[in-house]
Amino acid sequence: MERHKANLQFFRGDTQPFELHFSTTDKVPLDITGNVLRITIKKSVNDPDSAAVIKKRIVCPEDQNSQDGIGLIVLGSDETKLLEPGVYLYDIQHSIPGDPPLVSTAVGGMLNVIPDITQDDG
Numbered sequence: 001m002e003r004h005k006a007n008l009q010f011f012r013g014d015t016q017p018f019e020l021h022f023s024t025t026d027k028v029p030l031d032i033t034g035n036v037l038r039i040t041i042k043k044s045v046n047d048p049d050s051a052a053v054i055k056k057r058i059v060c061p062e063d064q065n066s067q068d069g070i071g072l073i074v075l076g077s078d079e080t081k082l083l084e085p086g087v088y089l090y091d092i093q094h095s096i097p098g099d100p101p102l103v104s105t106a107v108g109g110m111l112n113v114i115p116d117i118t119q120d121d122g
């Protein structure tokens with residue numbers, strides 16, 4: 001998996017999917033069934049993980065997407081509406097189970113949360 005820096009932005013209160021593609025250097029999809037994706041969003045790189053504004057962990061399910069090397073981690077509107085507009089730092093880590101697990105940062109960068117105009121979920 002190539003590691004990427006990606007600066008992103010989204011509106012506060014919007015559902016925000018993060019789709020990652022995992023493949024060999026020859027572009028052959030890797031089966032990521034049972035692998036773990038973890039997103040962490042912080043105000044400062046120096047903040048401990050316990051001070052993260054969002055931490056979410058998913059296990060890649062046994063489905064066609066995982067078999068095709070596609071991982072999806074979604075922040076729901078209920079999660080993003082708790083973020084104050086502003087700039088944050090984030091990363092998404094990929095872990096392959098083992099003893100110890102094989103951990104790599106798939107993507108990371110700055111995240112700009114834009115104020116939402118419509119504040120009603122309905």
